[in-house]
Amino acid sequence: MKVAVIGGGSWGTALARLLATRADRVDLWFHDAEVESRVSAARENVVYLPDVPLPENLRTTSDIGRRSAVAQQSWQLARRT
Numbered sequence: 001m002k003v004a005v006i007g008g009g010s011w012g013t014a015l016a017r018l019l020a021t022r023a024d025r026v027d028l029w030f031h032d033a034e035v036e037s038r039v040s041a042a043r044e045n046v047v048y049l050p051d052v053p054l055p056e057n058l059r060t061t062s063d064i065g066r067r068s069a070v071a072q073q074s075w076q077l078a079r080r081t
Contacts, residue, residue, distance in 0.1 A: 004029060008036065008060065010048040020058040033062035 003023045005016040008030035016028040030036035040060045047056050054060075055081045 003027070006064075008039065008045065010045070010049070012065075013039075013045040013049045013052070013054075017052065017054060020055045024057060026058045028058060030060060031061045031066060036060050036062040037076055040059050
């Protein structure tokens, strides 16, 4: 199964990591491309969930089109304003 989580904060990252234990692939979408780049390079969400490694089948993106093209299921997390 291919899953996408829209929202790369602490809650989205934790959910994506949990889903990655059951899914073949999980895409975690970030609004901020700079944060996404840092997370991708470090293989952990150094901004919102440090010291928690991301599994290999969890991929990060800031391209919403990529997320929608591959996902069989999507999870969207509300952002606090």
